[in-house]
Each structure stands twice: as C-alpha cells, then as structure tokens.
Amino acid sequence: MSTGRISHSLSVARAAAASRPHPAHPPPAGRRQRRATETRIRLFRCALQLFAQRGFQNVTVEDITEAADVGKGTFFNYFESKDHVLGVMAEIQLSKVAEALALVGANQQPIRSVLHRLFLRAAEEPGRSPDLARALISSFLASAGVRKVIASNMKEGRRMIAQVIVAGQKRGEIDPRLKEEKVAIQVLQAFMGTVLFWSLHERPALKTWIEDSFQHFWRSIAVNPKKQAS
Numbered sequence: 001m002s003t004g005r006i007s008h009s010l011s012v013a014r015a016a017a018a019s020r021p022h023p024a025h026p027p028p029a030g031r032r033q034r035r036a037t038e039t040r041i042r043l044f045r046c047a048l049q050l051f052a053q054r055g056f057q058n059v060t061v062e063d064i065t066e067a068a069d070v071g072k073g074t075f076f077n078y079f080e081s082k083d084h085v086l087g088v089m090a091e092i093q094l095s096k097v098a099e100a101l102a103l104v105g106a107n108q109q110p111i112r113s114v115l116h117r118l119f120l121r122a123a124e125e126p127g128r129s130p131d132l133a134r135a136l137i138s139s140f141l142a143s144a145g146v147r148k149v150i151a152s153n154m155k156e157g158r159r160m161i162a163q164v165i166v167a168g169q170k171r172g173e174i175d176p177r178l179k180e181e182k183v184a185i186q187v188l189q190a191f192m193g194t195v196l197f198w199s200l201h202e203r204p205a206l207k208t209w210i211e212d213s214f215q216h217f218w219r220s221i222a223v224n225p226k227k228q229a230s
Helices: 003-018 029-054 061-068 072-078 083-106 111-122 130-142 144-170 180-201 206-221 225-229
Strands: none
Touching: 029 061, 029 072, 029 083, 029 130, 061 072, 083 111, 083 130, 083 144, 111 144, 111 180, 111 206, 130 144, 130 180, 144 180, 180 206
16 A cells, blocks of 8 residues: 555545544544553453463453453444454554655665564564464464454555565665565565464564564675675
C-alpha cells in the first residue's frame, strides 16, 4: 500500500468517526480521543497478559474486562470479538512496516539500516516474554477469526516490504535479480520463524536471535553484503 493510500484510508476513518453521534455534553475532542485510546490499549495489554498466562482459548471477554476494570459493553465499543483484540497486534506490526517505508521515502538511511530497524522493532511486542510469544502463535493457529485478521494485515505488510526491496534494488544494495514479492515473503518467514524458535528455547533474548537472523537474511539478498555491513 502506498503512502498516499494510507493517508487516504486515515482520512476516511477520521471522516467516519466524525459522523458518529456524540454524547450531549462530550469532553473536548482531544481528551475524549486520549481516553478512548488509553482504554483500547488497556484492554489490549490485559488481554495479552491473560493469553500468556492461560492460553488464548481459556480467556473470555469477561476475564479481559475484569482485568482492565471496564464493563463488558465497553469492550465491544472497541473490538468485535476476542479474536479482534489480536488485530491490535497486527496493526502495531503493520505500523512498523509503514515506518520503514516512510524512511525509504525520506531517503535518509541505507536500505540495510531500514530493514535492520524493522526486524528489531517488530520483535518488541512478542519479545516481552516467551509465554506471550507462544500464546500469540497458538492463537493464530487455533482461531479462524485471528487468522483472517492477521492474514489481511500481513498482505498489506508484504506489499509495503516489497516496495522497500524495490528501492534497495534501485539503489544498488539488493540483488536486482530477486523478485521483490518473494523477498518480502522471506522477510516474514525469517522473522516469524525466529520468534517461534526463540519461544521454544527462551534464551538468549529475542533481540539476539533477531540480530543473527537478520545478518543471514541480508547476506542472502545483498549485492555486496561485506561492503555494506562495514
């Protein structure tokens, strides 16, 4: 997805939000938005903690709202179902891919640095604990709803990563013979496979695993990996 399409989508979302009915005496828009964001994030964080402790299938909406200290109705103001809570994780990860693409557009960093940063940034959420990583992986496998949400975001992520790869090829950093779509898939495979193995072994820290995976990945696509690593 191009930066223009992302901006257009945000504009549409804002317009839709503005058209919704408001309370008779609403707080200022900035404060109202902050409260909504804080509540959504609190629900998300509490849900992740419970998923890590009990497993995705053993957590109910009531469990999440009790942990977040909000009413059950409040939950459905932010999420369609328990499955959609994990959509926030997908949104967070997708936003990090969008950040990488924006850096490419600004032409401020080598493509190697952009991809390296993306690997590390994407590892921040699952790297909070092996239990959390295992809960996320198991929920992806067990829930059709979660898989649908994740698949949609991953599709957009692959499109943006492919644009980063094309930029790297144009700048002479990445082998031009490679198909950008396949390299984008390789990025996801390298990252997700690393998270899976780390969740099983738990040590060393995920960041260490990610660093090693990235170095191997970069050597497989770079025109001159030794020169560019220096």
